[in-house]
Every structure is written in C-alpha cells, then in structure tokens.
Amino acid sequence: MSILLNRETRVLVQGITGRVGRAQAHWMLEYGTKVVAGATPSRGGEVVEGIPVYNTVAEAVREQKAEASVLFVPAPAVKTATFETIEAGIKLIVVVTEHVPVHDVMEVRSYAWERGVRLLGPTTPGIITPGEAKMGIMPGNIFRPGRIGIISRSGTLSYEISVDLVAVGLGQSTVVGIGADPVVFTSMVELLELFEKDPDTDEVVIIGEVGGTQEEKAAEFIARRKTKPVVAYIAGRQSPEGKRMGHAGAIIQSGMGTPQSKVNALRQAGVPVADYPLEVVELIHKLR
Amino acid sequence: MRLYEYEGNELFRREGIPVPAFAVVTSAIEARERAIEIGLPVVIKTQVLVGGRGLAGGVQTAESLEQVEAVTDRLLSTAIKGLPVRKVMVARKMAVAREFYLGVTIDGYEGMPVVILSSAGGVSIEEIARTRPELVVSRHVPITIGLTLPEAQQMAGEVGLNGGERGSVASILHTLYTIFRKYDALIAEINPLVRTVDGAYLALDAKVEIDGSALYRHSDLKLNLGEHIPNPLERMGQQIGVTYVDLGGDIGIIASGAGLGMATVDIIGQKLHPANFLETGGAITADLLYQAMDLVMRKKNLRGVFINLYGGINPIHEGAQGIVRYIQEHGVTIPVVAKALGNRQEETWEILRSGGVRVATEVATERGVEELARLLEREA
Numbered sequence: 143m144s145i146l147l148n149r150e151t152r153v154l155v156q157g158i159t160g161r162v163g164r165a166q167a168h169w170m171l172e173y174g175t176k177v178v179a180g181a182t183p184s185r186g187g188e189v190v191e192g193i194p195v196y197n198t199v200a201e202a203v204r205e206q207k208a209e210a211s212v213l214f215v216p217a218p219a220v221k222t223a224t225f226e227t228i229e230a231g232i233k234l235i236v237v238v239t240e241h242v243p244v245h246d247v248m249e250v251r252s253y254a255w256e257r258g259v260r261l262l263g264p265t266t267p268g269i270i271t272p273g274e275a276k277m278g279i280m281p282g283n284i285f286r287p288g289r290i291g292i293i294s295r296s297g298t299l300s301y302e303i304s305v306d307l308v309a310v311g312l313g314q315s316t317v318v319g320i321g322a323d324p325v326v327f328t329s330m331v332e333l334l335e336l337f338e339k340d341p342d343t344d345e346v347v348i349i350g351e352v353g354g355t356q357e358e359k360a361a362e363f364i365a366r367r368k369t370k371p372v373v374a375y376i377a378g379r380q381s382p383e384g385k386r387m388g389h390a391g392a393i394i395q396s397g398m399g400t401p402q403s404k405v406n407a408l409r410q411a412g413v414p415v416a417d418y419p420l421e422v423v424e425l426i427h428k429l430r
Numbered sequence: 431m432r433l434y435e436y437e438g439n440e441l442f443r444r445e446g447i448p449v450p451a452f453a454v455v456t457s458a459i460e461a462r463e464r465a466i467e468i469g470l471p472v473v474i475k476t477q478v479l480v481g482g483r484g485l486a487g488g489v490q491t492a493e494s495l496e497q498v499e500a501v502t503d504r505l506l507s508t509a510i511k512g513l514p515v516r517k518v519m520v521a522r523k524m525a526v527a528r529e530f531y532l533g534v535t536i537d538g539y540e541g542m543p544v545v546i547l548s549s550a551g552g553v554s555i556e557e558i559a560r561t562r563p564e565l566v567v568s569r570h571v572p573i574t575i576g577l578t579l580p581e582a583q584q585m586a587g588e589v590g591l592n593g594g595e596r597g598s599v600a601s602i603l604h605t606l607y608t609i610f611r612k613y614d615a616l617i618a619e620i621n622p623l624v625r626t627v628d629g630a631y632l633a634l635d636a637k638v639e640i641d642g643s644a645l646y647r648h649s650d651l652k653l654n655l656g657e658h659i660p661n662p663l664e665r666m667g668q669q670i671g672v673t674y675v676d677l678g679g680d681i682g683i684i685a686s687g688a689g690l691g692m693a694t695v696d697i698i699g700q701k702l703h704p705a706n707f708l709e710t711g712g713a714i715t716a717d718l719l720y721q722a723m724d725l726v727m728r729k730k731n732l733r734g735v736f737i738n739l740y741g742g743i744n745p746i747h748e749g750a751q752g753i754v755r756y757i758q759e760h761g762v763t764i765p766v767v768a769k770a771l772g773n774r775q776e777e778t779w780e781i782l783r784s785g786g787v788r789v790a791t792e793v794a795t796e797r798g799v800e801e802l803a804r805l806l807e808r809e810a
Contacts, residue, residue, distance in 0.1 A: 217643060218646065218647070240711070240712070241642075241643040242643060243614055243641055243643045243644035243647075244536065244614070244616065244641045244643065244644070245573070245611065245614050245641065245644065247541070248536070248541050248542065248543070248573045249573055249574070251541045252541070252542075252572065252573050252574050253574070267742065279712070279742050280742050281740065281741065281742035281772045281773060284771070284772070294689070295689065296687060296688060296689020296690065296692075296693075297687055297689065297742075298685070298686060298687025298688075298689050298690030298691075298740050299687070299689035299690055299693055300689075301690075301740050301742070301771075301772075302690060302693065302740075302793075302794075302795060305771065305793040305794075306793060306794055308793075309793050309794070322688065322689070324536065324538045324616070325536065325538050325541040326541075329539070349689070351688075351689055351692055352692070354538050354539065355538070355539050356539070359539060375693075377689050377692035377693045377696060378692040378695075378696070379696045379699070380677065380692075380695050380696055380699050380704065380707075381675075381692065381707075382675070382677070384480075385675045386642075386673070386675075387673075387675060387688060387691070387692050387707055388673040388687075388688025388689075388691055388692070388707065388709040389688040389689070390641075390642070390643060391538065392688060392692070396556070418693070418696065418697050418700065418796060419693055419697070419794070419795065419796070420794045420795075420796045
C-alpha cells in the first residue's frame with residue numbers, strides 16, 4: 143500500500159493561488175491526488191482548478207478534513223506557514239521550497255517533533271506513490287507502480303534512477319525526497335523504518351550525495367536491523383572540499399561528509415553501492 | 431557565506447566580545463600609519479577565506495615600523511592556498527597568559543546547535559578533542575531554549591575553569607551563542623580566546639560563516655559578493671542565479687538539478703574531464719539558459735558541452751530556446767549534446783536540433799555521455 147501517501151490522502155495545497163502553486167495543484171489533481179483544499183491568506187472564497195481556497199489552514203482542515211499539506215511558499219515565509227500548519231492539526235507537511243534559512247528549519251523541526259507531526263524537506267520535490275497520488279513537483283509520467291521504494295536527497299536523481307528502472311520494467315512503491323539541506327525534517331533512517339513495515343515494498347534504493355551523515359546513519363541502521371535489501375548510489379565523488387555543489391547541504395568540510403565515507407559505510411553494512419546511476423538497475427537484478 | 435576575520439572582528443566588537451585594536455589595510459604605507467595608531471608590536475595577518483594561514487606563513491609579528499612595511503609588502507604579494515592576499519589586518523600584539531577555544535556550530539543530523547568549549551585554545555580543536563578530551567566540553571542546545579548563562583558557567587567548570595575566569599569565559603561563550611542565533615550563523619568560532627597577562631579577555635581570531643539562505647535578512651552586514659566569491663566564474667554564476675563550481679577539465683556541463691549535476695560530473699569524469707558543475711535550479715527561462723551557456727563557454731579550452739535537463743517544474747522547451755540562441759549568436763562549433771526529458775520534450779528536441787545540438791533520446795545519462803565521447807573522438 144506504499145508509505146505516507148495514497149489515493150485516499152486528503153491533500154491541502156498551501157500557496158495555491160501563486161503561479162507555481164496553481165500549476166502544481168493542476169498536475170497533482172491530474173495525477174489522481176485527492177486535493178481537497180487550498181490555503182492562501184486573504185484569498186479565501188476563491189476556487190482554483192475546482193479546488194476551494196481558504197484563508198487559513200485551520201479552516202481547510204475543518205471544512206475539508208485536509209490531513210496532509212504541500213507548501214508552495216517563498217523561503218522567508220516557510221517558518222510562519224509551517225507553524226500554522228502544525229497548529230492546525232495537519233500530520234504530514236511537504237516543504238518543496240529551497241533556500242529556507244537553516245535556523246528556521248531547526249526551529250520548525252523542534253516544534254514539529256514536540257507535536258508529533260511529520261515534515262518532509264525542505265528542498266524536496268515531494269512524495270509520489272505511482273498510480274495513486276503525488277504531493278509535489280515531480281513529473282508524474284516518468285514513474286510506474288512497482289515494489290521498489292526510493293529515498294533520495296536529490297529530486298532530479300530520483301527521476302534519473304526511476305526512468306532507468308522503468309526502462310527495464312521495474313516500478314516504484316513510493317518515492318520520497320528528503321531534501322538536501324544541512325538540516326532536513328525527516329531522515330533516511332525514519333523512512334527506512336517505514337519501508338520495512340510496508341508489505342508492498344521489496345527493496346529500497348538510497349540516493350545520496352556528498353555532505354552530512356544521512357547515509358552513514360542509514361548504514362548503521364541497515365547493519366543493526368538486517369533490513370530488506372537496499373541498494374545505493376552516492377553522487378558527488380568529484381566535489382572539491384569547501385564548495386557547495388548546488389545543494390546547501392552538499393559540501394565537504396574539514397574532511398567530513400565525503401562520498402567515499404558514505405560508500406564505505408554502506409558497503410560495510412552489506413549494501414551494494416553503484417558507481418554510476420545506471421548500475422543501480424544491475425545491482426537490483428543481482429538481488430533478485 | 432564565510433566572513434573575513436576583520437568582518438568577524440567588527441561583528442564581535444559590535445555585539446560585546448572584545449577584540450584587540452585592529453585595522454584592515456591594502457598597502458604597506460597604510461599598515462605603517464595604522465601601526466603607529468595601534469602601537470607596536472603588532473601582528474600582521476592575511477585576510478583570506480581559507481583556514482590554515484598560520485602554517486602557510488600568513489601571520490607575522492612586526493616589532494618596528496620598517497618591519498611592518500616589509501611584512502605587509504611581502505604578504506600582499508603572496509597567495510594562501512592559491513588565494514591572492516588583497517588585504518591584511520594590523521592588530522595589537524597581546525601578551526597572552528592563557529588560550530581557550532569557543533565555538534558554536536550545527537549538528538546537521540540532530541538538527542540542533544552545538545556549543546563547544548576547550549581550556550586548550552590556539553590549536554586544532556579536533557586534535558585536542560582526540561588527545562585531551564578532558565579539556566573539551568560540548569553540548570547540544572535545544573534551539574527553543576538556547577544556551578543559558580548558568581549552563582555556560584557549568585561548561586566552563588567542566589573544563590577546569592574557576593572563579594573570575596570561569597565567569598568571564600562563560601559570559602563570552604553565552605554572547606557568542608547569541609551572535610550565532612542573531613546572525614543565522616552556520617558556525618561562529620573563536621580560536622583562541624585569550625586571557626592576557628593583564629587579565630583582559632580578547633578574541634584573537636574570528637571565524638563566522640553566515641547561512642547563504644538567510645543573507646536577505648542581514649543586509650546590515652553589507653557583504654560584498656565580489657569579495658566573498660574569489661573565483662570570477664563562480665561569482666558570475668551567483669550573479670545570474672545558478673550554482674557554478676569551477677573544476678579542472680574541458681567538458682562543460684549544465685544540469686537542471688544539483689544531484690543530477692553531480693552525477694553528470696561523476697559520469698563524465700569516468701573517461702573525460704569535467705570543466706565545471708552547474709545547476710540551474712527550478713526556474714529555467716530562455717534567458718537563464720542563454721546566460722548559463724555564456725558562462726560555461728568562458729572556460730578556456732572547452733572541447734564539448736553536455737546538457738542534462740528534467741522538465742517537471744521546469745519549462746525545458748523555453749530553456750532550449752535560450753541554448754540555441756546562444757549557439758547561433760556565437761557560432762559555437764564544439765560538440766553540444768543534450769538530454770532533456772519531461773513535459774514538452776519532443777518540442778524541446780526539435781528546438782535543440784534546429785541549433786545543431788545532438789539530442790540524446792535514451793533515458794540514461796550514461797548513454798548521452800557516450801555519444802558526446804564518440805563525437806569528440808571523431809573530432810580528434
């Protein structure tokens with residue numbers, strides 16, 4: 143049945159009246175997502191793509207029983223918007239926005255944890271359960287329903303590896319972007335736990351990159367828990383020290399966060415690691 | 431965005447952390463004049479955005495005005511780890527009785543600030559943490575609570591500080607944390623904080639890095655992009671709104687996402703030499719891709735270009751127009767291969783082909799790069 147999102151999930155789009163929010167709400171609806179409401183302050187009463195818009199998240203929750211939200215809100219406004227969403231009782235919040243200040247991310251994460259709310263991102267294309275629903279900006283037509291779960295720090299690499307898998311007839315159960323900021327709302331380990339419990343996922347692909355310790359912590363978890371088979375690809379082998387490779391969290395500092403350290407940690411945990419994206423397909427075949 | 435030491439000093443001074451008398455100069459004459467005001471002996475310190483200048487000879491004492499001029503002249507004509515020295519700081523040399531390390535940074539995985547204090551300053555903190563862990567204390571601080579003064583005092587006590595010294599160091603640590611939060615810092619570090627023989631506490635170095643995503647709310651810092659991004663191509667990237675990282679090779683790259691960009695660099699790097707990393711982000715326009723081509727093509731001795739785009743949120747057909755406009759206006763003759771998948775891809779391919787771009791239609795980037803390699807072999 144996938145993780146986090148399915149065709150029954152009642153989705154709210156925050157920032158639906160903006161150019162991007164409007165277009166993405168359209169694509170989500172077309173994909174089959176149950177988009178039940180939009181929220182933009184002072185735009186309550188409008189209708190976008192047939193979806194009723196409310197002034198506040200609380201109204202959207204009350205009137206349409208929205209349970210999950212995806213944000214198309216500028217970076218400086220993310221903190222305020224997510225606090226409102228958490229307070230309104232939404233349990234899953236996807237923050238697509240890039241360049242959210244790290245201190246804001248830390249504050250929101252702390253608040254969400256106190257309230258038992260799951261956030262995803264920032265800098266994530268979102269979540270897609272192929273054939274059922276998507277929350278976010280990924281192009282729906284490149285994915286196919288299947289039994290491989292994907293956890294990725296990079297949006298575009300989740301697309302690349304998904305098209306490589308689809309080209310040989312392999313589909314995805316759920317594809318989740320955790321984002322690539324120095325602090326992210328949900329870790330790879332938490333998603334690995336969810337995929338472990340999902341009866342419709344057989345294998346998991348981890349797509350990592352230079353910077354941080356997500357992949358090393360995932361390796362520890364995999365070794366300790368003896369999880370379902372996992373295959374990985376780590377991008378950024380040519381990153382020079384001290385340079386951010388596009389993503390705010392993709393940087394080697396004081397020798398930490400190197401791709402090699404991630405590759406080594408994963409291999410030691412028994413995870414086959416591809417040297418290039420297409421090799422992920424070969425590694426999956428070898429598992430089966 | 432990493433601040434220069436003198437910018438960190440100004441910040442500290444403004445927020446209540448004492449620093450020695452100092453001035454920033456760009457010539458030997460200026461250095462001499464400032465040294466007279468500050469009083470000899472002075473230290474002359476290179477102002478560059480890399481660490482390790484001490485070992486590279488970037489910090490020198492000067493005991494006479496002649497030495498001040500000679501040292502300044504010499505340092506202003508050197509480079510530290512490849513970065514030319516354009517400014518030096520002239521600072522009062524202090525008689526040091528004791529050195530400490532104070533730092534506030536972020537534990538990315540836990541999503542919390544970390545405060546670190548050591549009663550052994552002036553050396554690498556990683557080294558001390560390894561060899562004399564009893565002299566280092568570190569605390570994860572819940573961001574909603576912050577670092578309290580009593581907690582700072584407790585930390586100082588844990589590394590063996592007592593009495594007035596404990597109070598003074600704790601107070602400065604507390605202020606450092608306040609600065610870290612107020613200025614959206616990724617790291618704020620004083621190594622060393624010193625107690626002078628006269629009993630004064632001063633920061634003898636300032637390492638502060640501000641979150642690039644938060645610069646919009648710190649315009650008061652008046653940070654000059656040109657001075658903070660030394661590489662001219664990388665600076666240009668920042669100015670047009672893409673992330674460009676200069677690498678050493680001769681195959682230019684444009685990608686529509688950072689992960690895709692890194693993977694493209696890695697794949698090209700298997701048999702060829704990437705010239706750069708470049709990602710456009712999610713706001714592709716014809717103009718942006720025109721400017722991206724312009725930027726990539728500035729790298730000397732480029733032999734080919736690989737473009738890798740996904741059109742989800744991005745209008746790749748518009749991007750294609752910008753690429754082709756650049757090619758036609760500038761008469762580009764080196765091979766350009768593009769892989770572009772997503773919304774309106776067939777239309778995108780037609781536009782690219784009309785500009786002489788070889789379109790890679792297979793989904794795997796590896797295949798597209800193989801095509802570029804074949805085209806390059808034919809040229810050779």
